[in-house]
Structures are given as structure tokens and as C-alpha cells.
Amino acid sequence: MPGDIPNTTPLNKFKIPYNAGKSLAIFFGAIILALTLWNSWFTVAPEEVGIILRFGKYVREAPPGLNFKFPNPIEKVIKVPVQRQLKEEFGFRTQKAGVRTLYAQKNYRAESLMLTGDLNVVVVEWSTQFRIKDPFKFLFKVRDMKSTFRDMNEAVMRQVVGNRTVNEVLTTGRRAIAEEVKRSLQTLCNQYETGIAVDQIVLQNVTPPDPVKPSFNEVNQAQQEKEKLINQAMAEYNRIIPRAKGEALKTIQQAKGYATERINEAQGDALWFEALLKAYKEAPEITKARLYLETMDKIYPKLKTKYIIDQEIKGLLPLLNLGKEGK
Structure with a gap:
């Protein structure tokens, strides 16, 4: 059009050289x-x-x-990680492990607050240590494996704790509870085809709830005092009873020995009397004289004062000084 300024720029100015494009x-x-x-x-x-x-x-x-x-x-x-041992924590969270382990301050009581079989409330904190034995099942058989595995842990622990008394949970039954939870959880993992092998259940802390802790402590102190008294009584029993049994056995043995001695003496005396009777029958006078002499031989040495009187003497008493001991 008239008045327009023509474009005088060469078209080949904007073309990329062939070698540069290559x-x-x-x-x-x-x-x-x-x-x-x-x-x-x-x-x-x-x-x-x-x-x-x-x-x-x-x-x-x-x-x-x-x-x-x-x-x-x-x-x-x-x-x-099929060879690494993994862990899930319930009722607490570890922030930093070490010589002085640091735990999260958040409250996880919704996981750990449980009801026992005798309708008491306890706080059970535990950890589950496990390995992945089948990675295919672990990744593809269950949706949201971590959440499902945690729910399985809670369900099994609540069932096992709900079948026991509060005293078992707090004192003597902790080991049995851990073993039963491990077996039941492994069975459930196999049923769900999770590919998980449960290695260990560790009961970290089992306590009564904070509002009732003083009462539980008093009960525990009473039970400990009871056990102490029972142990003291058993110690006294073990000290006295064996000694009494020993003394009784000693008395029995002494009685048996005395009985044996008396029986032997009686049998000896019987044999001696039989022999004496036989001798008496053979020579009565001689046997009488011998017995008399033997008896006198035993009696006379024991007498301090001796009077030998003829049986025909009369009026002897005024002559005897009976108030003094003779020599």
C-alpha cells in the first residue's frame, strides 16, 4: 500500500544452518x-x-x-526390605532411640486403653517386630497394608487381654499374653495373605490408668506384704519342721534301740534261768548254796556296818550301840 515501509530484511537471515541443526x-x-x-x-x-x-x-x-x-x-x-526386621509401636512412638530413648509426647491412649475379662481397665503399650517373607503378597494382596496390619494388632491384643483378669495382665500373665498374641496375629496374617512373619511381641509398659494408679499401688503393696509374710512363714516352717522330724526320728531310733536291748536282755535272762533251772534239777542243794554265796558276795561289799550274830544268842540288843555308825 502507498506509504507503507517495505520489509527489507532478508528471509535467509533467520534460517538455522544445516550443520548447527544436526x-x-x-x-x-x-x-x-x-x-x-x-x-x-x-x-x-x-x-x-x-x-x-x-x-x-x-x-x-x-x-x-x-x-x-x-x-x-x-x-x-x-x-x-525382606531381610530387615521392622517394627510397629502401639500406645507410644519412639522419636530417637539410644542410651536415653526419647518418646513422642502425644497421647496415644486410644490404642492402648483396654478392658480386661473382669471388667477392669488397663493401659497396654507394646511393639510388634516382624519381617516381610513374601514381598508380592505384602505389596498387592492387601490394600493399605500398614493400616490393616496395625488394626489386626489392636484387634488381637484386645481379644487376648479381654480373656484375662487384671492381675494376670499386670503381673504374672505378661509373657503368656505376648506369646498368645504372636500366635494369633500370625494366624490372622496368614489368613489375610499379608506375606508377614511375626517375630516377637514386646509388652513395653502395662499399667492401670492414671486415675486409679494409687489404688492399684495399694493393692500391689498389700499383695507384696502377703507374699512376704508367706515367705517368712515358709522359712520358719522349713527351719522348725525338719528339726522336729529329725528329733522324732532320733527318738524313734532310740526307742527301737532300747526295745532291742530290753528284748535281748530278757532273752538272755530267760536263757540264764533255763540253764539255772536245769542245774537246780540236777543238784538242788548245791545250786541253792551257790546262789546264796553269790548273792552274799554281791551284797556284803555294799554294807558299811556288819553284825554277825549267832542265832542262839539271846539278849543281844542292850549290848549294841545302834546310834553310831560302825567301822
Whole structure:
């Protein structure tokens, strides 16, 4: 149109040279190739297993070490720690483990507050230690595995605690409770096909609720005092009864010995009398004289004062000084 200023810029001024365009294409191609190769290899740690998904579908497992796969988004790898022991905590949370472990200050009583079989309330804090034995089941058989596993733990613990008295839960039954929870939880994990192996249930802290702790402490003190008195009584029993039994046995043995001695003496006396009777029958006078002499021989040495009187003497009494001991 008249008055317009004509465009005098050459068209070939904005054209990219052929060699420069080829170099740029090679550069971008190299970057794409490098990214592809970078996404094609991966390393699995010794305690892990790599799960390979192709377009979201499970295809294989990758062992520990260096492995290769198709680049994203064709194949994706999920690393599962199958050799590592994992832990879930209930009623508390560990912020920092060490010599002086730090715990979270948040209140988790909704997890740990439970009802016992005798309708008492206790606070049970515990941890579950487990391993992943089947990574395929762990990843794909149950939706939201962590939440489901925690719900299973709570359900099993509440069932086991609800079947026991408060004294069992607080004192003597803690080990049995942990073992029963472990068995029941493993059975439930197998039924749900979670791929989890339960290693251990650790009862961290089992206490009565704060409002009733003073009453429970008084009951525990009374029970401890009762056990103390029972132990003292048993100690006294163990001290006295064995001694009494020993003395009774000693008396019995002495009585048996005395009985045996008396029986032997009686049998000896009987044999002596039989022998004496036999001798008397053979020579009565001689036997009488011998017995008389033997008896006198035993009696006379024991007498301090001796009077030998003829049986024909009369009026002897005025002559005897009976008030003095003779020599």
C-alpha cells in the first residue's frame, strides 16, 4: 500500500544452518539416551528384593546387586526390605532411640486403653517386630497394608487381654499374653495373605490408668506384704519342721534301740534261768548254796556296818550301840 515501509530484511537471515541443526539434534538425542540408560539400571541392597512392575503389573523379582529394566514409565521398581526386621509401636512412638530413648509426647491412649475379662481397665503399650517373607503378597494382596496390619494388632491384643483378669495382665500373665498374641496375629496374617512373619511381641509398659494408679499401688503393696509374710512363714516352717522330724526320728531310733536291748536282755535272762533251772534239777542243794554265796558276795561289799550274830544268842540288843555308825 502507498506509504507503507517495505520489509527489507532478508528471509535467509533467520534460517538455522544445516550443520548447527544436526548438532543440536545429536545433543538432545544424547541427553535422551543418557536419561534412558540412567533409568534402565538400579541397585538392590543386600537386605532387599526389587519388585519389577511393567505398566503397573508385576512381572518379576530382582535379586540384590546391580539389575536392569526398561526405563520409566515402561517398568518401575519397588524395593522391599525382606531381610530387615521392622517394627510397629502401639500406645507410644519412639522419636530417637539410644542410651536415653526419647518418646513422642502425644497421647496415644486410644490404642492402648483396654478392658480386661473382669471388667477392669488397663493401659497396654507394646511393639510388634516382624519381617516381610513374601514381598508380592505384602505389596498387592492387601490394600493399605500398614493400616490393616496395625488394626489386626489392636484387634488381637484386645481379644487376648479381654480373656484375662487384671492381675494376670499386670503381673504374672505378661509373657503368656505376648506369646498368645504372636500366635494369633500370625494366624490372622496368614489368613489375610499379608506375606508377614511375626517375630516377637514386646509388652513395653502395662499399667492401670492414671486415675486409679494409687489404688492399684495399694493393692500391689498389700499383695507384696502377703507374699512376704508367706515367705517368712515358709522359712520358719522349713527351719522348725525338719528339726522336729529329725528329733522324732532320733527318738524313734532310740526307742527301737532300747526295745532291742530290753528284748535281748530278757532273752538272755530267760536263757540264764533255763540253764539255772536245769542245774537246780540236777543238784538242788548245791545250786541253792551257790546262789546264796553269790548273792552274799554281791551284797556284803555294799554294807558299811556288819553284825554277825549267832542265832542262839539271846539278849543281844542292850549290848549294841545302834546310834553310831560302825567301822
